[in-house]
Amino acid sequence: MTAEAPSDARAIHRPAPPHTADGPFLRAPEGARTVFLVTLFAAFGPLAGGVVLFGWRAAVVAALSMASCAGIEGLYFRVTRTPALLGRTHGVLVGLLLALTLPAFVPWYVPVVAAAFAVIVGKAVFGGVGHFLWQPALVGRLAVAALFPTQLAVASATLSTRQPVLAQNRLLIGDVLSGGYGRDTLSWRGRAAPTGRDAFLLTPPQKLLAPLTDWRDPAFGTLVYPRADVLAGRPAALLQMPPVVNLLIGARPGGLGETGAVLLLVAGLYLVYRNYLKWQLPLAFLAAAWCTVAVAPIYLIGPNETVETHWLPLLTAEGAGAAFTYVNYQLLSGELMLAVLLVGCEMTGRPVTTGGQVLFALGCGTLAMLLQLYMDVPIPCYMAVLAMNTLTPTIDSLWRPRVFGTRRLGFLRRRR
Amino acid sequence: MIGRYGTFTGGIDLPDEKRTTLSEPIRPADRPGRIRVSLAPCAGRAARTDVEPGRRVEEGERLASATDASAVNVHAPLAGRVEAIASAAVATRGGFALTPAVELADLSAPQIPPPAERAFDWADAEADELIARIADGGLTTYRRPVGPLAARLRRARAARCRTVIANVIEHEPYIAADHRLLAERGAEVVEGLALVARAVGAARAVLAADRRRTRSYEAADEAAGRFGVEQVALPHKYPIGADTILTKVLTRRETPPGAGTTAVGAAVLDAATCFAVHQWVVCGRPATGRVVTVAGPRIDRPANLWAPFGTPCAELAPAGEATLLHGGPMTGMLCDADAVVGPATCGLVALEPYVLPVPTACIRCGWCTDHCPARLNVSALNDAFELSLVDRARRAGVLACVECGVCTYVCPARLPLAQRVKKLKRSITSPAARPAAAAAEAGPS
Numbered sequence: 001m002t003a004e005a006p007s008d009a010r011a012i013h014r015p016a017p018p019h020t021a022d023g024p025f026l027r028a029p030e031g032a033r034t035v036f037l038v039t040l041f042a043a044f045g046p047l048a049g050g051v052v053l054f055g056w057r058a059a060v061v062a063a064l065s066m067a068s069c070a071g072i073e074g075l076y077f078r079v080t081r082t083p084a085l086l087g088r089t090h091g092v093l094v095g096l097l098l099a100l101t102l103p104a105f106v107p108w109y110v111p112v113v114a115a116a117f118a119v120i121v122g123k124a125v126f127g128g129v130g131h132f133l134w135q136p137a138l139v140g141r142l143a144v145a146a147l148f149p150t151q152l153a154v155a156s157a158t159l160s161t162r163q164p165v166l167a168q169n170r171l172l173i174g175d176v177l178s179g180g181y182g183r184d185t186l187s188w189r190g191r192a193a194p195t196g197r198d199a200f201l202l203t204p205p206q207k208l209l210a211p212l213t214d215w216r217d218p219a220f221g222t223l224v225y226p227r228a229d230v231l232a233g234r235p236a237a238l239l240q241m242p243p244v245v246n247l248l249i250g251a252r253p254g255g256l257g258e259t260g261a262v263l264l265l266v267a268g269l270y271l272v273y274r275n276y277l278k279w280q281l282p283l284a285f286l287a288a289a290w291c292t293v294a295v296a297p298i299y300l301i302g303p304n305e306t307v308e309t310h311w312l313p314l315l316t317a318e319g320a321g322a323a324f325t326y327v328n329y330q331l332l333s334g335e336l337m338l339a340v341l342l343v344g345c346e347m348t349g350r351p352v353t354t355g356g357q358v359l360f361a362l363g364c365g366t367l368a369m370l371l372q373l374y375m376d377v378p379i380p381c382y383m384a385v386l387a388m389n390t391l392t393p394t395i396d397s398l399w400r401p402r403v404f405g406t407r408r409l410g411f412l413r414r415r416r
Numbered sequence: 417m418i419g420r421y422g423t424f425t426g427g428i429d430l431p432d433e434k435r436t437t438l439s440e441p442i443r444p445a446d447r448p449g450r451i452r453v454s455l456a457p458c459a460g461r462a463a464r465t466d467v468e469p470g471r472r473v474e475e476g477e478r479l480a481s482a483t484d485a486s487a488v489n490v491h492a493p494l495a496g497r498v499e500a501i502a503s504a505a506v507a508t509r510g511g512f513a514l515t516p517a518v519e520l521a522d523l524s525a526p527q528i529p530p531p532a533e534r535a536f537d538w539a540d541a542e543a544d545e546l547i548a549r550i551a552d553g554g555l556t557t558y559r560r561p562v563g564p565l566a567a568r569l570r571r572a573r574a575a576r577c578r579t580v581i582a583n584v585i586e587h588e589p590y591i592a593a594d595h596r597l598l599a600e601r602g603a604e605v606v607e608g609l610a611l612v613a614r615a616v617g618a619a620r621a622v623l624a625a626d627r628r629r630t631r632s633y634e635a636a637d638e639a640a641g642r643f644g645v646e647q648v649a650l651p652h653k654y655p656i657g658a659d660t661i662l663t664k665v666l667t668r669r670e671t672p673p674g675a676g677t678t679a680v681g682a683a684v685l686d687a688a689t690c691f692a693v694h695q696w697v698v699c700g701r702p703a704t705g706r707v708v709t710v711a712g713p714r715i716d717r718p719a720n721l722w723a724p725f726g727t728p729c730a731e732l733a734p735a736g737e738a739t740l741l742h743g744g745p746m747t748g749m750l751c752d753a754d755a756v757v758g759p760a761t762c763g764l765v766a767l768e769p770y771v772l773p774v775p776t777a778c779i780r781c782g783w784c785t786d787h788c789p790a791r792l793n794v795s796a797l798n799d800a801f802e803l804s805l806v807d808r809a810r811r812a813g814v815l816a817c818v819e820c821g822v823c824t825y826v827c828p829a830r831l832p833l834a835q836r837v838k839k840l841k842r843s844i845t846s847p848a849a850r851p852a853a854a855a856a857e858a859g860p861s
Contacts, residue, residue: 022511022835024746024821025739025770026430026589032779032828130777130829276781352782352795396796403813404424404660404790405670 100257460486
């Protein structure tokens with residue numbers, strides 16, 4: 001005999017909506033806070049280098065910057081009740097990155113004002129972590145570059161183009177504001193600073209190289225080697241420069257974290273190792289910058305005081321050796337390394353996909369070097385990064401990896 | 417012959433967590449008090465019952481007959497007395513479905529089906545004859561979504577599949593049911609695979625296993641040589657066991673979004689299905705149970721159990737207040753209170769009580785995109801979900817998602833990305849669910 005399933009059983013049998021939480025129930029251990037903390041940890045390396053080379057004032061600037069970022073974020077939250085600003089960790093991270101871009105001799109109000117701009121204009125207005133368009137630390141830096149140009153460029157009123165670096169016997173404990181201008185001002189080799197001061201006053205290497213790419217007022221007759229057809233006494237550009245090892249360890253004027261190329265490289269490699277930064281991004285950034293400098297023309301004074309334009313300096317100037325040194329000097333003399341390895345490639349400001357990130361980095365590198373070479377702007381690399389941050393949403397929507405099982409550029413075909 | 421195999425982009429190296437279960441031999445489950453055998457294991461229409469309450473049934477006796485293409489014949493997993501018509505929850509594609517079930521009491525003790533005499537020699541059998549036999553046995557596929565196996569094979573045959581793949585990779589943590597089955601009953605699994613290949617008309621039958629475990633599978637070697645089954649050892653990168661990904665690795669053909677692997681000429685089964693096919697077609701024993709891995713940090717004695725269909729999951733894995741999962745921790749679901757062992761129950765994993773992490777805003781780290789085996793821009797899909805832009809998600813290729821859950825696993829903002837992408841998929845494939853896509857979840861915090 002056959003029994004039908006009872007009608008109530010029929011009634012309860014209908015495809016149930018998915019009422020259970022479904023997987024995955026495993027989570028990788030790294031949360032957003034961990035990401036910020038690890039980046040913070042990586043950024044402490046360049047900060048430590050800055051404290052050694054620029055003394056306790058560097059630590060004060062960094063502490064001021066971090067404290068005001070966290071404080072202003074808390075204050076903003078108290079006033080507006082915006083839930084999107086999460087925790088203080090990202091605020092502190094922004095403060096530290098901001099401090100790395102500031103010189104150590106700035107007065108106390110500069111990091112505070114920069115932090116206010118970074119948190120409010122850079123971050124809060126857009127809706128907090130994950131939503132901002134421009135890297136907040138660079139927004140703050142740009143704001144103070146516009147508001148306080150004199151405080152950022154000048155150490156003492158008499159020597160307006162020079163900035164201090166501690167003497168070798170006054171590292172860590174010296175006061176960077178007590179700078180002196182002695183004979184040995186080209187480099188950092190003298191152990192004791194002139195006339196009992198704490199610091200040397202040095203010309204930023206970027207300023208030393210500037211006449212090379214200024215077609216209105218070229219100052220150099222050659223890169224390295226003397227030329228017979230040029231009037232004697234014309235200086236050689238690269239012989240004016242400090243030894244390259246100074247640029248590598250960071251003993252040159254600049255922001256307190258942007259000078260030490262080696263420390264920055266270590267921090268960047270650590271981020272690559274932690275998978276917070278894909279190697280393609282800094283590599284494309286550096287390659288684009290390198291190629292731009294190797295191709296962009298330089299101006300020398302030729303015979304009879306004419307201006308010679310040398311396109312493609314890598315090939316046409318005085319042999320590949322000199323040109324190679326010239327290109328590396330250009331890359332190491334500005335704030336490029338910090339932009340490449342820590343600040344410029346921060347999450348949220350960069351595109352999401354690897355291809356998009358390479359596009360972003362190529363744009364950043366090219367633009368940064370063009371600005372540094374031919375435009376007289378205070379922070380060319382950071383401005384380039386900010387400009388490319390603006391394009392990030394566009395890159396994200398235009399650059400799409402080929403989805404599994406579809407044809408390349410299939411999305412361009414007719415929409416069904 | 418050494419074949420060349422492709423790979424896939426993305427993927428992750430998951431913790432394996434199988435130390436407790438890998439070398440644990442299959443043993444029969446304890447005698448259950450009552451079992452509730454679902455009349456619709458495929459969650460389609462219920463089969464018509466052939467027995468009335470109060471009657472005694474023997475093990476393997478038919479309890480219900482299919483009246484519909486979406487139903488299968490149901491057999492008694494154990495000898496016992498029909499108690500009542502009750503209900504049981506079975507796992508479907510997106511959750512559990514409550515189905516009518518036959519409740520059996522006074523049960524015999526479960527037994528692992530012993531190697532048996534050959535009742536049927538399929539060496540000269542025609543494909544149609546084999547498929548008809550499979551349909552008669554009420555065999556199903558053994559993975560979510562569960563469906564009638566015969567219908568699946570007919571579809572594969574109509575699509576002229578050239579390759580049949582037995583997927584024994586078990587890429588999820590804790591689960592070792594198919595591994596044990598292949599290690600202990602390898603010859604039968606391989607013969608079942610060869611039989612399915614014959615039924616489909618496929619020229620190539622592939623047994624794909626994890627590269628680290630091939631030493632355990634020596635039992636299958638001789639049979640593989642005899643039946644011409646290709647054995648392939650593959651590396652362990654997490655979603656390599658997903659059907660479309662495995663097909664891509666083995667045949668280097670990518671399944672179009674939204675289609676099954678039959679679209680590229682491959683049918684993917686697992687070891688449990690092959691074993692069930694062998695048991696029914698060759699030995700004449702209907703499918704009455706399956707190997708279930710019971711494991712996890714909250715299980716005292718992890719084991720691979722031969723559990724008859726219809727055993728309540730909570731009885732098999734007494735988990736207390738732990739989080740009991742049906743299936744592996746990556747693609748499984750929270751176990752329903754009424755859930756019973758069905759063909760898709762490859763494992764029951766008891767985790768520490770699981771608290772859903774609080775999601776924060778996406779920080780656009782890009783890890784979901786980096787690790788997605790389908791190369792989807794998951795953060796863009798998350799934006800589409802939050803804005804309810806189903807069309808944009810469809811154009812972004814959301815149907816290519818293999819539902820492996822890697823995006824949720826890696827997300828540092830703890831966003832339920834895989835769940836959201838699945839909801840987007842459902843709202844495309846079943847338009848009725850469309851307006852509910854974003855409303856089903858509380859708004860972004």
